[in-house]
Amino acid sequence: MGDLDGRTHAIPRCFRLRGSLIAMRRDSSIAVRRRQGEIPGRISDRQGYPQDHLQTGLDSMTPRFALYAAPATDHPLHEIAARWLGWDPETGAEYPAQPAAGLDAGRIAALTAEPRRYGFHGTLKPPFFLAEDCDEGQLILALEKFATTRKPLRFALKPAALGSFLALRPATPSAELDALAADCIRDFDRFRAPPSEQELARRRAAGLSERQEQYLRDWGYPYVLDEFRMHFTLTGRIRDEAERGQVLAHLTELTAPALRSEFTLDEICLFVQGDPGAKFRVAGRYRLGG
Incomplete structure (x- = not known):
């Protein structure tokens, strides 16, 4: 439930939590629909890797999954960020924007x-x-x-600019953090369907380097491995530039109480988007080290 000034949204109808598993609320499962030919299967090359330049054929009600780092709900950064962004992915509460930074x-x-x-x-x-040959239960078991x-x-x-947008970024480089992200990219790639032509075109419109283009084809995203820069947007x-400086100064003051001590990343969070128009929700938290 959200606070009194926030509106609470239910978990999207296409999934719900049952223990540590996500149970799909559909008359027929994704796997069954694929076997019946309603959703085309994954197309792989002879080495078994997905051909990222091919269409997925996934319908508009197929959920998307993501592996994220997020503060615990009792960490002050959780509420500060939820109120700033206007959305709490844990509770489904929405908050109205407030005037800030002039x-x-x-x-x-x-x-x-x-x-x-x-x-x-x-x-x-x-x-x-x-x-197409994976389901959400297999993903969760692998994540556990x-x-x-x-x-x-x-x-x-610390708050910082990353290009033209603002984010919280590690104050110093962390080889351990980079390694964790790289392991997530590699270890869970078998669960990833290839992106659509529209998604590839959208990524390429930003202007990619040769290496980023290769990563887009190999991993479905251009900013991974040595191109990865951890940030909390x-x-x-x-x-x-002047407006960006105003907002950065405000965010520095806003987040200061929550950043006095180091951030502890002790969980990997599974986020789920029920359909393209929905916001992402936290579907599960998986503690590092068991």
């Missing part, structure tokens, strides 16, 4: 519109549709096992 509420709502859809998080494996083999990490965070693009 900007009115409408402008703040516009600046946070894109990250609001995803909820406050740091990406370990970006959103993906499930491969994976989490027990990794150790919790601690690192300081707080705004969309702010092209005006």
